[in-house]
Amino acid sequence: MxxxxxxxxxxxxxxxxxxxxxxxxxxxxxxxxxxxxxxxxxxxxxxxxxxxxxxxxxxxxxxxxxxxxxxxxxxxxxxxxxxxxxxxxxxxxxxxxxxxxxxxxxxxxxxxxxxxxxxxxxxxxxxxxxxxxxxxxxxxxxxxxxxxxxxxxxxxxxxxxxxxxxxxxxxxxxxxxxxTKGSRDKPQPTGDLAYRIVLELDQISDPELADWVSNPSVHFWAGPGAHAVGYSLRAGKMYNIVLLVPDDLPPGVYKQPGSVEEMRELFKDWDPILNRFLTLVDKVDRWKLMHRxxxxxxxxxxxxxxxxxxxxxxxxxxxxxxxxxxxxxxxxxxxxxxxxxxxxxxxxxxxxxxxxxxxxxxxxxxxxxxxxxxxxxxxxxxxxxxxxxxxxxxxxxxxxxxxxxxxxxxxxxxxxxxxxxxxxxxxxxxxxxxxxxxxxxxxxxxxxxxxxxxxxxxxxxxxxVVPPVEEKxxxxxxxxxxxxxxxxxxxxxxxxxxxxxxxxxxxxxxxxxxxxxxxxxxxx
Incomplete structure (x- = not known):
């Protein structure tokens, strides 16, 4: 249809x-x-x-x-x-x-x-x-x-x-x-912020990392108070990484350029392959995660x-x-x-x-x-x-x-x-x-x-019991x-x-x- x-x-x-x-x-x-x-x-x-x-x-x-x-x-x-x-x-x-x-x-x-x-x-x-x-x-x-x-x-x-x-x-x-209800509210911090990273395949000379990017899959890393996600974009020509960590941005600041060195320090004890990706990052932004x-x-x-x-x-x-x-x-x-x-x-x-x-x-x-x-x-x-x-x-x-x-x-x-x-x-x-x-x-x-x-x-x-999913x-x-x-x-x-x-x-x-x-x- x-x-x-x-x-x-x-x-x-x-x-x-x-x-x-x-x-x-x-x-x-x-x-x-x-x-x-x-x-x-x-x-x-x-x-x-x-x-x-x-x-x-x-x-x-x-x-x-x-x-x-x-x-x-x-x-x-x-x-x-x-x-x-x-x-x-x-x-x-x-x-x-x-x-x-x-x-x-x-x-x-x-x-x-x-x-x-x-x-x-x-x-x-x-x-x-x-x-x-x-x-x-x-x-x-x-x-x-x-x-x-x-x-x-x-x-x-x-x-x-x-x-x-x-x-x-x-x-x-x-x-x-x-x-109209005599009310108001505003976005509330969730306590988390995100580092968002996008890498191009042609930036990556490491054969193992290039293979991760060109063969699409999704990876989650679960850790103490934080986690990371990585997956391919654009038919395997780009790689997206999101790092979710405790929020330390000042009140009222929703986006801010981040320190690459500080980001790497936060994840230095994590999976070596994730750290190899992070060595390719030359700049990064931090986004405060909000809810209402x-x-x-x-x-x-x-x-x-x-x-x-x-x-x-x-x-x-x-x-x-x-x-x-x-x-x-x-x-x-x-x-x-x-x-x-x-x-x-x-x-x-x-x-x-x-x-x-x-x-x-x-x-x-x-x-x-x-x-x-x-x-x-x-x-x-x-x-x-x-x-x-x-x-x-x-x-x-x-x-x-x-x-x-x-x-x-x-x-x-x-x-x-x-x-x-x-x-x-x-x-x-x-x-x-x-x-x-x-x-x-x-x-x-x-x-x-x-x-x-x-x-x-x-x-x-x-x-x-999980009901069967009907044909779509x-x-x-x-x-x-x-x-x-x-x-x-x-x-x-x-x-x-x-x-x-x-x-x-x-x-x-x-x-x-x-x-x-x-x-x-x-x-x-």
Missing amino acids: DGTQHPVSPARLDVIVVGAGLSGLASAIAIALSGHNVTVFEAAKELQEVGAGLQMTPNATRILKRLGIPSRFWDLAAEPTFVQVHRYSGEVLMTDHDFNVGMRAKYSAPFLDVHRVDLQLTLYERAKDLGVRFHLNERIHSIDFEMPEVITASGAVIEADLIVAADGLHSRCRDCFLA DELPSWVNDESNFVFVGDSCHPMLPYLAQGANSAIEDGTVLGLLLGHLQSKDQLPQALKMYEALRKSRGEAIVKEAFKQRDSFHMHDGPEQQARDEILRAPIKAPYPSRWSCPQVQSWLYGYDAFKEVEEAVAANPFKTESPESAPVETRAEQDAPQASVIFIENPDEADSV ENYGSAADNNTAKQKLANGEGKPSTHAVAETAQEKKGWAGVTSVLKRIFCIE
Whole structure:
């Protein structure tokens, strides 16, 4: 199914999207495909070619295909063949083998590592092809929610039927919205900061490092109070490294040039191969990682204003779901607007959007914090118990949510198109009343049990039932997806295997494991 098969509304609303980041561009595309007029306001003078790596998971890559994203985006992506979690010393704790095969077989969509610039510019290109209008260097000053209309810093006043707040972590739209409630909030530090590094393959003369870059895979290093991630970009021509460490930036400073020497000192006792990569770095920036409190609602009382992306649910990068969930938001919103028969049904569509998206977005935020706790354990009994679980064959619950069967299927198995079709079929928009019946969503039903239960009896871990993932729209190369499925059917390339004859867990039993499970997986 491609972008031309969206539901198309006869209502033809005028929609303003504030922000040309990933959530704003995805929203603009999906809303335009649904038959509405879309104008995007962006504070930046141009969409600059700066940024680092992103991990695009199947819940978003299947959307991007159906939105009709240009082919050059797919050509520039890297598809990792395996995922490894290392102890910070370099010891391999687990390997998720044939990861690309497993992703396509289970979800009919790939897991891709991409450069943020490549994604943003291809989304921008697609939006312009659909007739979306862009006003760059236009910062929003205020919003009149009764009209509704936006007032820019230059004094322009623009009316619309709907305003979409997609202006990110430091959202001006959020400030305006909360002011109507007599409230305000601001981004809060998470206690972490990130060093972001991108290396070019032609910079790397070390044959072993060059092999890592040109043969895409994902590597995590879990250490005391910190962790690192490395993966290839641009079809194996670039390498992205993110180092997550305790935040020591001054209050109010969100980005600052970092000291390469200080960075290397922090990781001097880590995996030698990681340190060999770090010797190639000649400059680096440090980014403070922030979050915000949950909003009481993502829709205003007048039902003419709605939030998407980081403006309502900024996420730590530890599950790589910030961009992916932002694309989910924009797509679900656009699809619902495609089902409008008249403008009078807009309140029902926005109510359904919030029901479909808010609980899922906020649950992912919590899961990301829990993944940090799992990877940042200090050496000791809990860390040892975690490592025992990682060394064992993968089953839920599992300390790496990237491979945990329950969490992975909840994240990657999400189909925005199916969610909308099922919700609208169950609760069709009414022509007389602006109110719709409460929407029960699979997003609420399918939240990962591993994050909300504590298995008192370890024998119960084997009895956890993970529902099979239904067949999804074939993405990209159907031959690739079908080949992946055939390999699994033949017993080849099964993901998540370990070359371990007898694990420490089997030798020692579950002593110490229940305490670490409680710490990792229970949300208070």
